[in-house]
Amino acid sequence: MENGSELGQIIDGPTNPMVTPLLNDLYQFTMAYAYWKAGKHNERSVFDLYFRKNPFGGEYTVFAGLEECVKFLANFKLSDEEIDFVRDCLPGSEEAFGDYLRGLDCSDVEVYAIPEGSVVFPKVPLMRVEGPVGVVQLLETPFLNLVNFASLVATNAARHRFVAGKSKSLLEFGARRAQGPDGAISASKYCYLGGFDATRQLKGNVGMICNVAAGKLFGIPLRGTHSHAYVSSFMSTDEIVDKVLRSADGKTTCEDFVSHVQTWLKKIQYSPSLSGIFSETNQSELAAFTSYALAFPKTFLALVDTYDVMKSGIPNFCAVALALNDFGYKALGIRLDSGDLAYLSREARNFFCTVERELKVPGFGKMVVTASNDLNEETIDALNKQGHEVDAFGIGTYLVTCYSQAALGCVFKLVEINNQPRIKLSEDVTKVSIPCKKRSYRLYGKEGYPLVDIMTGENEPPPKVGERLLCRHPFNESKRAYVVPQRVEELLKCYWRGSADEAREELPPLKEIRDRCIKQLENMRPDHMRRLNPTPYKVSVSAKLYDFIHFLWLNEAPVGELQ
Amino acid sequence: MENGSELGQIIDGPTNPMVTPLLNDLYQFTMAYAYWKAGKHNERSVFDLYFRKNPFGGEYTVFAGLEECVKFLANFKLSDEEIDFVRDCLPGSEEAFGDYLRGLDCSDVEVYAIPEGSVVFPKVPLMRVEGPVGVVQLLETPFLNLVNFASLVATNAARHRFVAGKSKSLLEFGARRAQGPDGAISASKYCYLGGFDATRQLKGNVGMICNVAAGKLFGIPLRGTHSHAYVSSFMSTDEIVDKVLRSADGKTTCEDFVSHVQTWLKKIQYSPSLSGIFSETNQSELAAFTSYALAFPKTFLALVDTYDVMKSGIPNFCAVALALNDFGYKALGIRLDSGDLAYLSREARNFFCTVERELKVPGFGKMVVTASNDLNEETIDALNKQGHEVDAFGIGTYLVTCYSQAALGCVFKLVEINNQPRIKLSEDVTKVSIPCKKRSYRLYGKEGYPLVDIMTGENEPPPKVGERLLCRHPFNESKRAYVVPQRVEELLKCYWRGSADEAREELPPLKEIRDRCIKQLENMRPDHMRRLNPTPYKVSVSAKLYDFIHFLWLNEAPVGELQ
Incomplete structure (x- = not known):
């Protein structure tokens, strides 16, 4: 022996x-x-x-x-x-x-x-x-x-958790900037160890990008949505061929989900308190959101800053989310990846609350707001001081490369x-x-x-x-x-x-x-x-x-x- | 097909x-x-x-x-x-x-x-x-x-090469601080790509620690010497059992290399210009250097700062190098890993030149001085401004983790x-x-x-x-x-x-x-x-x-x- x-x-x-x-x-x-x-x-x-x-x-x-x-x-x-x-x-x-x-x-x-x-x-x-x-x-x-x-x-993960507070979701997505393949995979593992999660508030396949290999190796819960490229890969809603959506309970079928979204977009645009906030939204973006919702009706979460957050991304998202709602699906929320995150998260929250109130959709104001874009301990601390409506932080480069x-x-x-x-x-x-x-x-x-x-x-x-x-x-x-x-x-x-x-x-x-x-x-x-x-x-x-x-x-x- | x-x-x-x-x-x-x-x-x-x-x-x-x-x-x-x-x-x-x-x-x-x-x-x-x-x-x-x-x-490697200048050797040894195993191996590969070397001035197995796996995978030349642990693992020269050294040409044999080293140490101590610089050197260190020279007589390079560079490390090194010289071996040099590197490198160079002059050993003054200890672009630039006698820089953490x-x-x-x-x-x-x-x-x-x-x-x-x-x-x-x-x-x-x-x-x-x-x-x-x-x-x-x-x-x- x-x-x-x-x-x-x-x-x-x-x-x-x-x-x-x-x-x-x-x-x-x-x-x-x-x-x-x-x-x-x-x-x-x-x-x-x-x-x-x-x-x-x-x-x-x-x-x-x-x-x-x-x-x-x-x-x-x-x-x-x-x-x-x-x-x-x-x-x-x-x-x-x-x-x-x-x-x-x-x-x-x-x-x-x-x-x-x-x-x-x-x-x-x-x-x-x-x-x-x-x-x-x-x-x-x-x-x-x-x-x-x-x-x-x-x-580093523990410190980010500390500054974000216990009630927020923290998502690691640094694979692309990590120091080599193993840097990415071990970073995912040890961020999870240090208190990161993708489960606390969000349910289902919702939040953010995350390293698949690490998930497989270590059984870490994974989250994913879409990127700017997905949004800009669409030109218009004409591209969407299969427009059929079955309702969540399987009892009804929407034959033309695309038109249904368009109808909601108009309703939002002309509702009393929202009228004038935006005019024409970007049609590539609307097409991308609609098609993404058709693929993931149960876990719809959209990246809203490809063109303009308040004039295009948020209205487009709300139109799709309200259309989903009619067929028994609850959209999860949005991701902001640029701009003044404190301000935009508050504006987005206001918009959601106004929709809830004006269009009588209970719970719509509680939509999850996820923020990303070079976040770190300092920027999260600054957001806290400014006041924000972010529910989940996606942290990449600063976390996995331990930039500071x-x-x-x-x-x-x-x-x-x-x-x-x-x-x-x-x-x-x-x-x-x-x-x-x-x-x-x-x-x-x-x-x-x-x-x-x-x-x-x-x-x-x-x-x-x-x-x-x-x-x-x-x-x-x-x-x-x-x-x-x-x-x-x-x-x-x-x-x-x-x-x-x-x-x-x-x-x-x-x-x-x-x-x-x-x-x-x-x-x-x-x-x-x-x-x-x-x-x-x-x-x-x-x-x-x-x-x-x-x-x-x-x-x-x-x-x-x-x- | x-x-x-x-x-x-x-x-x-x-x-x-x-x-x-x-x-x-x-x-x-x-x-x-x-x-x-x-x-x-x-x-x-x-x-x-x-x-x-x-x-x-x-x-x-x-x-x-x-x-x-x-x-x-x-x-x-x-x-x-x-x-x-x-x-x-x-x-x-x-x-x-x-x-x-x-x-x-x-x-x-x-x-x-x-x-x-x-x-x-x-x-x-x-x-x-x-x-x-x-x-x-x-x-x-x-x-x-x-x-x-x-x-x-x-x-990063190219920038370090730029500040060090073409005539210096640059050695990567960041494996222990790299961001994960792959961070270490790819760092070695891409530092070499960016202009690092281990061959320019030094010959043979001489310089510094370097990642073995990267050497094997990519055919990068490797260098290695010893660490402080090796020095402190010895208590006294009594521990050296096999004291025999065959000369480089194989014609003669030194039966007691340990005593031969001791003799040289006394000669240095009492030579006119060196007398008074040091008294008793550290015996653990002398034992470690002697035994290391017996293992690597052709490529002897010693880390001289475990106890005290000028009062112990340098005299001990010189005694061993001079003893090797009698049997046809040229020692390579020293490594400094702490303290004021500019000052110590100049003092070491003076000491070597004095030995060359006083003890009539041609070329002894050209001993290679290697410096390490958290070096980066800024510290090398500062050393250049202070004036130094360093021939080779060993760079670890700042290089492989791209700390800045x-x-x-x-x-x-x-x-x-x-x-x-x-x-x-x-x-x-x-x-x-x-x-x-x-x-x-x-x-x-x-x-x-x-x-x-x-x-x-x-x-x-x-x-x-x-x-x-x-x-x-x-x-x-x-x-x-x-x-x-x-x-x-x-x-x-x-x-x-x-x-x-x-x-x-x-x-x-x-x-x-x-x-x-x-x-x-x-x-x-x-x-x-x-x-x-x-x-x-x-x-x-x-x-x-x-x-x-x-x-x-x-x-x-x-x-x-x-x-």
């Missing part, structure tokens, strides 16, 4: 088949060779994966990407072809090194991690990876690649080898690593909020509920505080212990990770979460670990000579 | 197997259904793929991603499973739509494009895609995804259907599309520089060398100029005409695309290329096309009513 699969437990490979051990920096292989040459490759090492600063000027981060890391390491194996390629890249490397690579797997590796979807903070390890230094070194680049973007985009900060800086640092703690020094104190194999805990206060995260040496007794404990800033002597935790949560859990069959945390379904994320975000003290000047969450070390860090630091740093 | 493969011509699929027709926004499928329902799906359409604004505040863009688009469309086919999934996403869609999707391929599609690696400008179509509207609509999202990031990162502008805004607009020109209006004039199936030309002036790009209607006579021609700004009445071209280059070439066997441009190897890119960049007038206030390159339309655009515009736009 050499591996998990023989016992029946199988962990699938990473979502993207391009995630192989070669998705790596070459220096990981040159180091693997040098470790092997020095006979050090099997020395037991401990690496911490963590970041130094929260993204987007905020004070929190959502941890994501763990499942893909576990899938990667559970299937870690170099093919002969890959080994030949690596050896070609290392001229002069000995043949026996190829044999070593051939035998490499993660059966001697352990991974401890904070559960995916957790709210996390700087310096506290998201993952602790232990194992022979030769193989663990080869996990560095793939793990960082899989965690950095996943966590960044999940955090395109990278998260997770690092992977050696903290122990052969039971010897290691430290990485730097003139920049924020870059000094925290040595030792550690445990981490989240301490909760009386009001149920998390108060502080604390790291301790591996063998220190864990913090106890109700017991007073000194929490120290790892590098700033004067920053320390006593805490009496009301609840203590150990953060790192075992996700891999050499094989899929060894006791370990299960990989939960995406929906569960998403629920965890939403719940954790809701449970944070509000001042950590606000957009403007949020309070930093405290991250600390035990008094014992503090002393040890500073002992080691002095030991390793050279003493200067003033000249 | 239904498809190209039967005639022997086969075009491989996209590099990333996740690039399938489902890498799409759902709305492309809802529109396909609506076109199909309306009986419009086979109407002949023409779409232009173009961008509106150059990225990074510059005035040029490098076009990349075409090869992947052609590979995608040559293999475009929906599987039964994919069709079932799409139909599940479109509740109420008719079964015959599934049959339509099953039969869909690109055998009736034509693609005209500017050659990959060309310097391109806003508004001028990079690609013109013609074919049945139902299928062409399904190419929009994948094509935009494949072109947007590719062109963005190639442009994370997305390019290519769009895909319908310009003609059923031989009817179409226009997309907008209150924002920069968003109005240029209608009609068009041709585009680049006109060159007397000095050999490109002067202006001009778009014409498809059937207009092409511009002629030596003949005076009016070039008009597409939307600004008053901006126009006469040009007498010295050379006329038609920009769009046919890359796909229904099958791999039809006459079309070949897909050149990456190296050739890269050469094209470098040559085109060098051939631009310098004022378009400068970082500060570059001159915009002129993009125009023919007088005839200008008149037609404005006729159509007036025709489609509703007339307002002032109230």
Whole structure:
């Protein structure tokens, strides 16, 4: 019984088949060779994966990407072809090194991690990876690649959800601007994880464009409507050949839906309060809306800004929606993709309410208004301040490319080898690593909020509920505080212990990770979460670990000579 | 003979197997259904793929991603499973739509494009895609995804090459911070295309970390050294078991290379001009360098900032390099990854020159200095102004995530259907599309520089060398100029005409695309290329096309009513 699969437990490979051990920096292989040459490759090492600063000027981060890391390491194996390629890249490397690579797997590796979807903070390890230094070194680049973007985009999604508020629908549609095919697919996955949806308010196949591949891979609900090209592909309603619409209940049939729409358009135009707002609407647009409604009578949602929102798009939409209404179908609403979204959404709402009132169509005023067009945290915040009638935001470029900060800086640092703690020094104190194999805990206060995260040496007794404990800033002597935790949560859990069959945390379904994320975000003290000047969450070390860090630091740093 | 493969011509699929027709926004499928329902799906359409604004505040863009688009469309086919999934996403869609999707391929599609690696400008179509509207609509999202990031990162690479200058080596190593696995692999490919290298100055396996998968897939030269973890994984030189080094010519053997290094370290320490600069160096570091040199004696390059560059890293490096030198090996140099890079590179150079002089080792002063640590256009420019001794720059995060502008805004607009020109209006004039199936030309002036790009209607006579021609700004009445071209280059070439066997441009190897890119960049007038206030390159339309655009515009736009 050499591996998990023989016992029946199988962990699938990473979502993207391009995630192989070669998705790596070459220096990981040159180091693997040098470790092997020095006979050090099997020395037991401990690496911490963590970041130094929260993204987007905020004070929190959502941890994501763990499942893909576990899938990667559970299937870690170099093919002969890959080994030949690596050896070609290392001229002069000995043949026996190829044999070593051939035998490499993660059966001697352990991974401890904070559960995916957790709210996390700087310096506290998201993952602790232990194992022979030769193989663990080869996990560095793939793990960082899989965690950095996943966590960044999940955090970005959470921040957009925060500013939009819980009552709005948020739809991701950045596939076309994403950084490559995988950027699109993983962005969709991790936006969903971070709190995006396409289900909250809208029903059926309604809202917005969204990545089909991601929907299929991860079971994320999808939404789609139409684009400007669809509108401009029509010249006039004469093009519509099949004009028949069966009513929703199947009992009646409208033989000429096109004329029925035209009739409604006239009624709107000459109704007392709407008269004069518009004259002739664009006929290409009317044709496109009518034909789209014939294809999707149950989920009609129209993009209304191809020609002119108030003079053409909204009246045309209302005519089609009212015609549908006569046959038992409720139109869903409109999408605005340009112009002054706050103003246009209010004008559109007024128009819908006037139609409801004048033409006596109950509920017509509640039509869903969706807005898109380069939206981001700032523009949504500005819309909120201006006052708007938008029910759903479609967010693309700024969300999936994390435009306001395109990278998260997770690092992977050696903290122990052969039971010897290691430290990485730097003139920049924020870059000094925290040595030792550690445990981490989240301490909760009386009001149920998390108060502080604390790291301790591996063998220190864990913090106890109700017991007073000194929490120290790892590098700033004067920053320390006593805490009496009301609840203590150990953060790192075992996700891999050499094989899929060894006791370990299960990989939960995406929906569960998403629920965890939403719940954790809701449970944070509000001042950590606000957009403007949020309070930093405290991250600390035990008094014992503090002393040890500073002992080691002095030991390793050279003493200067003033000249 | 239904498809190209039967005639022997086969075009491989996209590099990333996740690039399938489902890498799409759902709305492309809802529109396909609506076109199909309306009986419009086979109407002949023409779409232009173009961008509106150059990225990074510059005035040029490098076009990349075409090869992947052609590979995608040559293999475009929906599987039964994919069709079932799409139909599940479109509740109420008719079964015959599934049959339509099953039969869909690109055998009736034509693609005209500017050659990959060309310097391109806003508004001028990079690609013109013609074919049945139902299928062409399904190419929009994948094509935009494949072109947007590719062109963005190639442009970013070209800009970094420009600021670093031709004589420096530029190395991409962003895999760990890239936006997902594919972000890493395509970034490597398109950085290489845009002028990055790992070969110019450095020889052998020398420089920097780089993405192995990209190297394997695209034949890009790879470089790798070691990280801080390698340095801190050692405690002392006692750990080095195998201390034997055979000389480069194989004639002699050093039985104890470790002692030989120690001897050199003392000589440096007590040489007249170096005495006093440092005292005790870090022994972990010395052990790591020594063991790394034993593994890679021909290509020794050390990361010198784990403890202290001048007091430990540089002296340790020099001791190992001098010891190697005794046995016929030339060390390559050092990497600096923190601190004041301008200052440290100068200090390091001084140290090397002093060693050359004092210890009489010719050429030692020319040791390669590589710098990394969050470098970007601005920091390289600042280093240039401060004066530095860096020979090679390793650039990661800022390069591969295009941190200063994370997305390019290519769009895909319908310009003609059923031989009817179409226009997309907008209150924002920069968003109005240029209608009609068009041709585009680049006109060159007397000095050999490109002067202006001009778009014409498809059937207009092409511009002629030596003949005076009016070039008009597409939307600004008053901006126009006469040009007498010295050379006329038609920009769009046919890359796909229904099958791999039809006459079309070949897909050149990456190296050739890269050469094209470098040559085109060098051939631009310098004022378009400068970082500060570059001159915009002129993009125009023919007088005839200008008149037609404005006729159509007036025709489609509703007339307002002032109230």
